[in-house]
Amino acid sequence: MAASSPAIINGGEGSPPVFVLKSVSKSYSARSIQALQNVDLTLPRGSFSSVIGASGCGKSTLLKIMAGLTSPSSGSVKLVGKPVLGPRRDIGMMFQQATLFPWLTTLDNILLPIKIRDGKKASDARKPSALALLDLVGLKGFDGVYPSELSGGMAQRAAMCRMLIAEPDVLLLDEPFSALDEISRDFMNMELQRICLERQATTFLVTHSIPEAVILSDVVYVMSARPGRFIEAVEIDLPRPRTLEMMSEPKFGTYTNHIRSLLDKGAFI
Numbered sequence: 123m124a125a126s127s128p129a130i131i132n133g134g135e136g137s138p139p140v141f142v143l144k145s146v147s148k149s150y151s152a153r154s155i156q157a158l159q160n161v162d163l164t165l166p167r168g169s170f171s172s173v174i175g176a177s178g179c180g181k182s183t184l185l186k187i188m189a190g191l192t193s194p195s196s197g198s199v200k201l202v203g204k205p206v207l208g209p210r211r212d213i214g215m216m217f218q219q220a221t222l223f224p225w226l227t228t229l230d231n232i233l234l235p236i237k238i239r240d241g242k243k244a245s246d247a248r249k250p251s252a253l254a255l256l257d258l259v260g261l262k263g264f265d266g267v268y269p270s271e272l273s274g275g276m277a278q279r280a281a282m283c284r285m286l287i288a289e290p291d292v293l294l295l296d297e298p299f300s301a302l303d304e305i306s307r308d309f310m311n312m313e314l315q316r317i318c319l320e321r322q323a324t325t326f327l328v329t330h331s332i333p334e335a336v337i338l339s340d341v342v343y344v345m346s347a348r349p350g351r352f353i354e355a356v357e358i359d360l361p362r363p364r365t366l367e368m369m370s371e372p373k374f375g376t377y378t379n380h381i382r383s384l385l386d387k388g389a390f391i
């Protein structure tokens with residue numbers, strides 16, 4: 123079940139990988155903590171991968187290194203062949219909390235990254251795209267509404283639009299739907315898959331949920347206890363598009379059981 127080369131959801135064959143991490147380690151010297159140890163990762167274009175592991179094993183640290191928000195202590199991180207040396211505009215990120223600005227309408231929140239990057243004229247020109255995104259995530263008609271009037275799930279959908287408005291090729295997601303109830307979370311995960319397929323985005327997801335990792339991913343990277351290392355890359359051989367019904371298939375259960383047993387072992391490795 124281990125995999126060295128992931129399946130590709132959108133046909134990235136022949137094109138160079140999007141992310142290549144080689145022997146990435148990270149120590150937080152202030153607290154003498156080694157968070158990551160010798161992590162190797164290759165993400166083909168258009169692939170969907172996730173990392174799963176116990177709390178504190180280094181998943182968010184890995185994501186922050188990939189986003190250029192923190193630097194590795196050793197090893198290299200390349201995005202489309204070039205070293206990642208700081209935050210990048212071509213990467214979209216989403217976190218557990220939607221972090222919308224309460225004094226801006228949903229539409230203005232979505233357009234904010236464009237306004238900051240390219241100015242008001244450019245952001246005005248993107249209004250039709252923002253409205254189309256709201257439509258895409260089922261928020262048609264909520265453009266003039268303030269965040270306090272949105273449910274948690276609606277706010278996360280708006281945050282997803284804000285991430286997508288800049289049309290990033292790469293999505294780095296840190297438990298984006300973990301604060302949602304199970305039904306909203308399932309819905310958002312299927313939306314996420316649809317958008318990734320449509321946009322051919324290369325996506326890397328941090329999650330604590332084994333079923334979520336399996337239903338969404340081409341490859342699930344299972345991380346050991348800290349310092350985080352990959353114990354195994356589990357290739358998920360289920361057809362696309364994935365559906366929630368697939369979660370009741372025996373093959374799905376085989377994958378989740380396998381990952382659960384790796385995590386049980388990994389906690390002590």
Ligand SMILES: Nc1ncnc2c1ncn2[C@@H]1O[C@H](COP(=O)(O)OP(=O)(O)OP(=O)(O)O)[C@@H](O)[C@H]1O
Nearest residue numbers: 150153155157176177178179180181182183184348
């Ligand atoms: N800025 C920092 N300074 C010092 N230590 C840190 C810092 N950020 C994270 N750590 C430590 O590094 C380790 C890994 O943290 P990280 O947030 O990457 O784990 P995680 O797997 O994402 O955890 P969780 O699943 O609970 O969110 C933890 O022991 C944490 O305390």
